[in-house]
Amino acid sequence: MSNRKCREYGPIDQVMSETNSKYKIGDAVMVAVDNPTGNPRTPKYIRGKRGVIGSVHGVLENVRDHRGIHKPLYTVKFDLSELSPCRDQDTIYVDVHEEWLSEVRPDS
């Protein structure tokens, strides 16, 4: 219990770890189709889809939710049309951990 108390969220943890994040805002990324060892909380409808890094959160400790610490977290921006047959020019932002992402080269 007391151990947990000192592991609450703090801005310092975030700032320290953001520098270790592999991607930066604006990078084009692809979400893996499958990743058995990755954080399971990666929604199915974005798997195998392309997006762009919208924000970089770094490593967030979430002692209430997770055992252990996950890789850096990003908010990835997807065009709605990449994820759904809907043709509206809207966007979906989803939080995804780094182990699910790979770089998309502009020429691919």
Added chain:
Amino acid sequence: MSGKHGQKAYEGHMHDYEAHIKAVEEDLEYYRAKRFEPRIIYLLRRGVVTFYDLLKVRTELKKKDHFFKLNKPQGKNIEARVRYLEEWLDEYVKGIALVSARTVEGMDMVTEDNRKERGDYDDFFKIKKKEHHGSLQERMVNLEQDLTDYQELLEVFVQALIKRGWANRADLERRWNQLHEERPWAGGVIVARAWTNPLFKQALLTTGREALREMGVHQGKVGKLVVVENTDTVHNVIVCTLCSCYPYDILGDTPWWYKHESYRTAIVQNPRACVKEMFQLVIPPDKEVRVWDSTSDVRYFVLPQRPVGTEGMSEEELAKLVTVDSLLGAGHALEPAQQREREAAHVEPEMPRVRPD
């Protein structure tokens, strides 16, 4: 699902019993199948409690030793019965919170364990939710029976934890009283401050929880907080497609529809159609819709636009215009005339309760 349900929070008198009953049915099944039973199964698997503990406790339990003492219904008319069901559900949910991870020794669970147990990552483990059919009368009778059954299991479970020495009654009683201390809803206060104080707004949008510290609002610590701003060109909507992630430690219980599968599916497939159908909210074509899907580490809420005709209003008055739905992008903040109408009709907004985390 009709948009009427989305309005439930602001109705002082019940006009739509069916909507209230449906909301109780949905929430009750959600809490049973997602919050309570997975926890029992987790502990059964690890021998913290066993089926036989539960059976023995059940046999020996006397009414006078019950941990949970329920109020009696106030009247037999339909409105009184519906209210009673809602209050009972509320007590049941608090009872589940009572036996949540950190209150009981030996139950060192994190949310992730619970998610695994309840089949968030594997449909095979999903606990089936009950379906509800029949007339309103029949459904109310069924709900009364379900609540009786579910409450009994909760009672027996708590007694078994005490008997096995994982919890002591005095601690549980202290915690139970804490769970009944209500904190005022902070949503309106936060938004009104952001509307009137540009520096605070900037801090809120960039630092999230940190900004709440200076205004003396309970900061909580459930994930990183990100606040997204509605503008003339952008309308934001919040969802958690995996479950129901939400900054509940600041904003209290989620509206029932936020947990509903139909919302969680439709909002990322066709956001405009979804908010139009569910909340009668039409987003103009020249506004971009941004849907934010929280996956737990970050929790979101929307900073709604300040309604027109609110110049010169005090923070206190402005706070009354802020609805729960507007913080999720399922509605706009009320215009002063709408709010006056509600006040004139003595419609007291029922704000969600914020409980100790």
